[in-house]
Amino acid sequence: MININLPTDEKAIRSLKIGDEVHLNGVIVTARDAAHKYMVTEMPDDLKPLLKGTVIYHCGPIVRKVDEKWEMVVAGPTTSIREEPYEADVIKMYGVRGIIGKGGMGRKTLHACEDYGAVYFHATGGAAAKLAESMIEVLDVKKLEFGTPEAFWVIRVRDFPCIVTMDSHGGSLHEKIDAESKKVLEKLVK
Amino acid sequence: MKYSKLEENLVELIRFTSTVLPPDVENAMKTAWRRELKGSPAKGAFKTILESVDISNLCSLPVCQDTGALVWYIHYPDGSELIPVEKAIKSAIRKATDESYLRPNSVDPVTGENPGNNLGNGSPTIHFIPWKKKSWEFNLLLKGGGSENVGAQYRLPDVALNAGRDLDGVYKCVLDAVYQAQGQGCAPGIICVCIGGSRDSGMAGAKLQALRKLDDTNPDTVLDKFEKKLFRDLNKLGIGPMGFGGKTTVLGVKVGKQHRLPASYFVSIAYVCWAMRRATMTLSGDRVKYSN
Known part of the structure; x- marks a missing residue:
C-alpha cells in the first residue's frame, strides 16, 4: 500500500504505476457534471488554490446536516467518462494531480495525465458506506445551488482506498481490459 | 386497506430497499469473490464491496449514494382506490429523502433545478397492476443512473x-x-x-x-x-x-x-449494477411483511 499525502507534487505522482494500491490522505474536492462544466466555462478564481496539487473526486454524495455541520452519509464514486470532454482542461487549468472515480476515462484525459503529471485513482463503485468511513470531515461546500449531488464538497480524508488504473506514463488498465475483452467477443460472435 | 399507516410502511420499504442488498445478490457476490485470484484487483474490489454492504446493513445506510430512480410495481385488489396510495407514496419518498435513505435525485433537465425531494415529472414511476387477491404487493426497484x-x-x-x-x-x-x-x-x-x-x-x-x-x-x-x-x-x-x-x-x-x-x-x-436494490412489501389485513 502506497500512501499519498495531499496536496502532493509531480514527483510523487510520476512514481505511481497502474495496479498500485494507494491510500489518500488530506483534502480532496468532489466535482461531477455541473461542476466540471462550471470549472471550464466560468473559470472561477476561488477554486484554483483549493485544487492545486490535490485530487478531484467524481462523486455525488448523500450528505446531512448535524448541528449546523455537514457530514457525509455515503459517498462512492460516480461514472467518470461523462467528464471526458472537460477533464483534460481541468487538469491543465487547475493543476490537479489526480482524479478519483469509477470506470476509467478516455484518451484525451490519459494524454493530459502524461503531459501534466496526473493519475486516475479508481475507487470501488457502490462501496459507498465503506468509503464514507474514510471521510472524516467536511471542510466546506461551494455552489450548493447546483444541488447536493452536484456541489463541490471539500473533504478531509484518512486512508481513502483506491487503485491506480491510469498513470502518467500512458498506462491504462481500462484500455487493456477493453482490448482483451474485444478479442473474446470477436471469437464468440464469429 | 387502512391508508393511515401506509405512509409509515412505505418509508420502511424505501429504507429497507436502499440499505439491504437482497440475499441472492449478496450470495452471488460472495461466490464471485471466492473465485478470483488472491491479490488481484478483482478480489480486492469484491472484498471492499462485501464489507461496504455489511456496514450499510448494520448502520442502515444506503448501499450506494446513487439511490437511483424509484420504480414501483404495485399489485392491488381489483376495485381499490388508488389516488390515496399514490399520495402516500409521494409523501413517503419526501420523508425518506429527508432521512437520507434517498439522495435528492430528480433534476429538471431544462432549468437544472433540483427540488430536493425526488419528485417531479415522471418521478416516481408507478405501475399499478390489478389482481384478484385481497392483499396488496408493493415491489420497489431503485435503479441507479450509472x-x-x-x-x-x-x-x-x-x-x-x-x-x-x-x-x-x-x-x-x-x-x-x-x-x-x-x-x-x-x-x-x-x-x-x-x-x-x-x-x-x-x-x-x-x-x-x-x-x-x-x-x-x-x-x-x-x-x-x-x-x-x-x-x-x-x-x-x-x-x-x-x-x-x-x-x-x-x-x-x-x-x-x-x-x-x-x-x-x-x-x-x-x-x-451489482448493487441491485429491490424489495417487496405485502399487506394483507393488518399484517405487513417486508422481503427481498
Missing part, C-alpha cells in the same frame, strides 16, 4: 453487428452491450433483456425482469436455455468487477419477450 446509462436498445437487423431477427441476433446484441459497458455500469451487472415489443414497452419489459431472483428458472424453456448460454459466454469476456478484469462480468441474465409488430424487432437491455 447503470441506466449503459443500457441499450437495438433494432434488428443490425448490419454492423451482423445480427438478424432471431435468437442468434439477440445474442450478438447482448454481448455487444455488455462489452460496450465495460466497467462503467458498476460491473458485475445483472443483464435484463426484453425481446420484441415497441421502443417503450420493450424497455419497460426489460426492467421488469429485474424483479426476478438470480437463481430462479425461466418458465419458458427456450429462454431459460438462452439465459444460461448468455450467462456462460458473457462471463468469458473477462471484464470483471469494476472493469478490472476477472472471472465474473455478470451476476445473472434474465430474458423476457413481448409480441412485436411485423416491421419491428427490438432488443431492449437494462443493465442493473
Whole structure:
C-alpha cells in the first residue's frame, strides 16, 4: 500500500504505476457534471488554490446536516467518462494531480495525465458506506445551488482506498481490459 | 386497506430497499469473490464491496449514494382506490429523502433545478397492476443512473453487428452491450433483456425482469436455455468487477419477450449494477411483511 499525502507534487505522482494500491490522505474536492462544466466555462478564481496539487473526486454524495455541520452519509464514486470532454482542461487549468472515480476515462484525459503529471485513482463503485468511513470531515461546500449531488464538497480524508488504473506514463488498465475483452467477443460472435 | 399507516410502511420499504442488498445478490457476490485470484484487483474490489454492504446493513445506510430512480410495481385488489396510495407514496419518498435513505435525485433537465425531494415529472414511476387477491404487493426497484446509462436498445437487423431477427441476433446484441459497458455500469451487472415489443414497452419489459431472483428458472424453456448460454459466454469476456478484469462480468441474465409488430424487432437491455436494490412489501389485513 502506497500512501499519498495531499496536496502532493509531480514527483510523487510520476512514481505511481497502474495496479498500485494507494491510500489518500488530506483534502480532496468532489466535482461531477455541473461542476466540471462550471470549472471550464466560468473559470472561477476561488477554486484554483483549493485544487492545486490535490485530487478531484467524481462523486455525488448523500450528505446531512448535524448541528449546523455537514457530514457525509455515503459517498462512492460516480461514472467518470461523462467528464471526458472537460477533464483534460481541468487538469491543465487547475493543476490537479489526480482524479478519483469509477470506470476509467478516455484518451484525451490519459494524454493530459502524461503531459501534466496526473493519475486516475479508481475507487470501488457502490462501496459507498465503506468509503464514507474514510471521510472524516467536511471542510466546506461551494455552489450548493447546483444541488447536493452536484456541489463541490471539500473533504478531509484518512486512508481513502483506491487503485491506480491510469498513470502518467500512458498506462491504462481500462484500455487493456477493453482490448482483451474485444478479442473474446470477436471469437464468440464469429 | 387502512391508508393511515401506509405512509409509515412505505418509508420502511424505501429504507429497507436502499440499505439491504437482497440475499441472492449478496450470495452471488460472495461466490464471485471466492473465485478470483488472491491479490488481484478483482478480489480486492469484491472484498471492499462485501464489507461496504455489511456496514450499510448494520448502520442502515444506503448501499450506494446513487439511490437511483424509484420504480414501483404495485399489485392491488381489483376495485381499490388508488389516488390515496399514490399520495402516500409521494409523501413517503419526501420523508425518506429527508432521512437520507434517498439522495435528492430528480433534476429538471431544462432549468437544472433540483427540488430536493425526488419528485417531479415522471418521478416516481408507478405501475399499478390489478389482481384478484385481497392483499396488496408493493415491489420497489431503485435503479441507479450509472447503470441506466449503459443500457441499450437495438433494432434488428443490425448490419454492423451482423445480427438478424432471431435468437442468434439477440445474442450478438447482448454481448455487444455488455462489452460496450465495460466497467462503467458498476460491473458485475445483472443483464435484463426484453425481446420484441415497441421502443417503450420493450424497455419497460426489460426492467421488469429485474424483479426476478438470480437463481430462479425461466418458465419458458427456450429462454431459460438462452439465459444460461448468455450467462456462460458473457462471463468469458473477462471484464470483471469494476472493469478490472476477472472471472465474473455478470451476476445473472434474465430474458423476457413481448409480441412485436411485423416491421419491428427490438432488443431492449437494462443493465442493473451489482448493487441491485429491490424489495417487496405485502399487506394483507393488518399484517405487513417486508422481503427481498
